[in-house]
Amino acid sequence: MRTDLCERLGTEFPLFAFSHCRDVVAAVTNAGGFGVLGAVAYSPERLDAELSWIDEQVGGRPYGVDVLVPGRLDASALDRRAHLLDHVPDRHRDFVTHLMSKYGVRAPARPLTPVADEFGRRMTATGASGLIDVALKHPIGLIASALGPPPPEMVSAARQAGVTVAALAGTVEHARRQVTAGVDLIVAQGTEAGGHTGEISTMVLVPQVVDAVAPVPVLAAGGIASGRQMAAAMALGAQGVWCGSVWLTTEEAETAPAVKRKLLAASSLDTVRSTSRTGKPARQLKSAWTEEWDSGQESPGALGMPLQMLVAEGAMARIGAAAERGEPGALELVNYYVGQVVGQLDQVKPARQVVYDIISEYADAVERLARLSE
Amino acid sequence: MRTDLCERLGTEFPLFAFSHCRDVVAAVTNAGGFGVLGAVAYSPERLDAELSWIDEQVGGRPYGVDVLVPGRLDASALDRRAHLLDHVPDRHRDFVTHLMSKYGVRAPARPLTPVADEFGRRMTATGASGLIDVALKHPIGLIASALGPPPPEMVSAARQAGVTVAALAGTVEHARRQVTAGVDLIVAQGTEAGGHTGEISTMVLVPQVVDAVAPVPVLAAGGIASGRQMAAAMALGAQGVWCGSVWLTTEEAETAPAVKRKLLAASSLDTVRSTSRTGKPARQLKSAWTEEWDSGQESPGALGMPLQMLVAEGAMARIGAAAERGEPGALELVNYYVGQVVGQLDQVKPARQVVYDIISEYADAVERLARLSE
Structure with missing residues (x-):
């Protein structure tokens, strides 16, 4: 299966796996998908080590990094720690x-x-753009911004490195703003997704975003953990899917x-x-x-x-x-961020097997649709 | 396009149109879809007249009726009017x-x-089963229960008349209960739908319900107002789609x-x-x-x-x-019941045109999916 996006990113199958676990990222990439490491929890040094490990595992196959950066990198945020703490009633x-x-x-x-220390570190130039600098020194194919439009520094650094910039959007307006900020790939995320999410469902959101930002490609996120759901997302006009929850119950997951x-x-x-x-x-x-x-x-x-x-x-x-x-x-x-697909997750499997199961069920779903129209 | 359900109900295209407007029902049925009249607002006499009008328009093509019946038909409800009013603080x-x-x-x-009078009337045997009796005297192909499992009287009367019984479900448990009550066709309705709706999105709900009630066929509802969305629903395993909101802005609509x-x-x-x-x-x-x-x-x-x-x-x-x-x-x-697809509805079209647009975009979406897998 080849979409334009697969060609551009050098992946066999447009299945993007967001995970905080390097083992999941490497396993998905090696199985023909596209692993994306969530870097928010890491220091630049730790991220460098994680990405070096992934580089060794994937032998040049494509993967990416997801960072949580404030819209403007603010060097004074570290000083605001005490100030922030004062505001907690x-x-x-x-x-x-x-x-x-x-x-x-x-x-x-x-x-x-x-x-508060940790939070302050993440919000500074050394925290956020430090992570970006480290990421771009590795052979990544994609850098994603999980929260609001990426800052201009991130977009221009990624462009210079030839790295695709992705960003999440929960409404058509968000998606338009991301494209204006220079984003190359929109992840349209429905309300059923885990983590920060809007109110509009994937079924409703994806076609609207696809139409609003064309020809910018769109990945669908939210409610996708099986081949049928991936086929549905592609039918809505997405060029691929972005899955997070389904990896949380894999053998490799850090959960x-x-x-x-x-x-x-x-x-x-x-x-x-x-x-x-x-x-x-x-x-x-x-x-x-x-x-x-x-x-x-x-x-x-x-x-x-x-x-x-x-x-x-x-x-x-x-x-x-x-x-x-x-x-x-x-x-x-105790709890954790997870989407409504959690109801489908009832066994622990290797991440590689999850990829193969999705690919296989996807093919069946597309074949079934084609037969219905014969 | 032919699914088993199309064969069974004699429809060309498994696009079910729920509407309170007889003109929409007739137009959709005549365009190759399957119109379903929401009968809750009608007296038995009025329903009889509406269905006779539809019979004349559709010339034997298939259509259905949707009723809102309590799980048990209760002849004493009319007497409870005063009692009910007393409970409004x-x-x-x-x-x-x-x-x-x-x-x-x-x-x-x-x-x-x-x-309260109107409400009491609807909740009585003469109100609810009166509507069912009237509906089954017309050449309908389907009778649907919009609220909870249909009462046994409705199921057996429909069976005797050779009419398929459908019912809405917002969770897997609801769907299982409907099947136990004798329902032939489940409408799995996601949270993005208009009207009474649960919390689980169509993308997540439909495959779970399909797997839980197989081989009972499932229609997808919620978030479906275009051909891409219909193709997505079919990819999820549905045998057809049930749409309500999209008809509210048609020329014929009573809105x-x-x-x-x-x-x-x-x-x-x-x-x-x-x-x-x-x-x-x-x-x-x-x-x-x-x-x-x-x-x-x-x-x-x-x-x-x-x-x-x-x-x-x-x-x-x-x-x-x-x-x-x-x-x-x-x-x-002022407001009205409508699903999240309302954001896609920006022009008034004849209901027939809506059907044709959905069919045409559906074919394009399926063809695109097939091409991606070549």
Whole structure:
């Protein structure tokens, strides 16, 4: 199967795998798809090491990197740490302490400082453009911006390196803005997707974005974890698909075992778009954490982004660790970003097998459609 | 194009058109699709007249009827009118009065009684099974239940008449329950659909329902108003599609002019799943009505079904009439049930033309998919 985009990026099959796990990225690329490493959690040094590992594994086959960069790179953000912390109201700190106590998770003495440090680092020129510089020194084929239009520095650096720039969009307006910012490839992401997501479904969004940004190519994201769903996305006019959730239950995935078990057991009704982790609506597994924040009697309501991230991420790291120790309260609270396709994920498979299964079911779906029209 | 379902129902193209307008039903059937008349608003006598008119128009081509029946036909419901009215709290009556005054719509002196009468009629054996009896006396090919599993009386009467029974489902569990109740054809409806709808998107829901109820055939609903979207639905494993919103802006549609103008101007972000009209989440155009009920400071919150229907429908009838007179407050309040595809609806076309456009774009999409795999 060859789309123009496959030719351009040198991939056999236009199946893009977003993952924070280098093993998934390499496995998908080696199986004929296109792995994309989510780099947000890494320091530049660590990213360099991860990409060198991938380079060794994939032997010149194409892969990419996804970065979370602010629209403008701001060197002063690190200095804003104390300022940010000052803006977290006491009742939000107290609510986290209350939740940790109610569910029996040991609360840290100073929960917010390391998270604020991490956050500040990511938002600086050395954090964000440092990651971009490192990524572009490797033989990547694609660099993606997960949050808003990429800054001009990123677009021009990628152009000079001959690297395709992709960006996510949840509305037609977002997509148009991305193209104006110089993006080469739009990922139109429906509301059923995991993580930060809008309100419009993939079925409705994709054809509108395809028509709005033509001839810029569009990948479909949200609700795609099988060959039938990939065929549906291609029928809508996409040139390929961008999948995230389906890799979380692969053998290679970095997903914590307790979370993986929750994902395997969940139905498609068990996700929620909640502001409780980042301050913006992000689809994730429903858990005591989302229930307490979203509709608990004592909830102060989520703060905006980035303050809610400061409040949530330190607590979630501790909750995750306690869940891995099997603590029942932590197991109730723990969750992860995942799309509605979680209801389809009921066994652990190697990432390579997931690719082959999607390719095979895709071929069957296209053949069935062709037969119906004979 | 022929699916097994086309053979069974004698239709050329598995495009099902749900509409409250007999003209749309006849036009779609005559264009090679399958019109389905929503009968909930009709008395048995009126339904008989509408179906006789359709019979004359379609010359033996296949069409169907959609009824809203309670799971059990209850002859005592008419007597419950007074009882129901007693359960509407004063603050809900007062809030409607307040809204009508705030937006300058003349409030009726006794707003609830006629609505309660109408509601009681629909819920009785003479109301619901009266409609079914009338429908089955006409040469219909399909009878659909829009709300929960159809009662056994409906299933057995339809079977005796050789009429296929369809029913809507928003989850895999609903679909299984429908099949257990004797339903022959499942309409798997995604969250992007207009009217009462669940949380799971069409892209995610349809393959799950197809696998769960096989070999029972499945229609896809929600997010489908073009040939590409129909091709996507068929790729997901559906045997056909069930469309509602796309007919609301056709020439023939009964849609009130002021509402039609709002639909044509709306984007896919302008709908909301709101309990403010029926007490259950139903997707509709965002308007001052939904905003005031869902997040207005003075809102008492929607009641459950059917009480919220009693509260809302009398008011909405008056609001609609005032909107047609061009009253600005009423134009802010007025809305209608519609899916996210409303963002694609930007011109008024004959229903026949909509069918032809969908068929033509469908063929192009399938051909494009086949070419990509060559």
